[in-house]
């Protein structure tokens with residue numbers, strides 16, 4: 579089993595959309611996949627056709643007297659599962675609920691891939707979500723824009739892989755930044771995800787982009803990314 583934690587270099591770069599799209603693409607490659615929402619905003623569920631007012635999730639299940647986090651598991655399609663965060667009152671998450679080492683151990687026998695949707699990195703490069711056990715493949719999602727470039731230059735990305743989302747080849751700035759990062763950043767993933775209206779529409783359709791528009795450019799990009807990740811696993 580491989581655990582992949584995706585977090586944005588900053589907010590709004592498409593991390594949650596990427597978790598849903600990648601989960602669907604890996605499932606299409608006959609992998610058993612679990613997507614876990616570790617972001618208190620609880621939005622990953624909306625990429626899996628759950629209701630807007632659905633409140634159930636691992637964090638809410640933990641609060642029931644007899645509740646178990648694993649009871650919130652939701653089968654999207656056979657072999658593809660989602661564990662939503664759930665809707666909590668502000669500040670209700672206890673410290674124990676942040677403990678993911680044991681939970682991931684319990685899950686590992688059942689899945690080939692566990693994808694974690696993490697909140698964006700905090701100022702100073704601090705993780706925005708819970709501490710995670712090793713080994714975890716960490717991917718930082720970013721956009722080829724000046725803000726991300728400034729953050730990369732000042733805070734770096736540690737040992738994380740970098741995944742460029744919403745790439746627009748018409749933009750000279752984006753092309754230049756991609757070239758520069760290719761020279762300077764040893765862990766830039768050699769597959770970008772293009773800016774694609776299908777990606778935005780997929781969320782409006784409450785599904786991963788590979789389901790909503792399998793022939794779209796973004797779908798092709800994400801399938802290549804999934805294949806690249808599988809090859810990385812094979813090397814590891």
Ligand SMILES: Nc1ncnc2c1ncn2[C@@H]1O[C@H](COP(=O)(O)OP(=O)(O)OP(=O)(O)O)[C@@H](O)[C@H]1O
Nearest residue numbers: 589590591592593594595744772773774777778781
């Ligand atoms: N490649 C893309 N092309 C076009 N639109 C995209 C692309 N990727 C993501 N989006 C859109 O960008 C918006 C933000 O995406 P998303 O919610 O996944 O970001 P996020 O990084 O998870 O945000 P947050 O930091 O708040 O968790 C959504 O409307 C999504 O559909």
Ligand SMILES: [Mg+2]
Nearest residue numbers: 593594617621
């Ligand atoms: Mg998100």
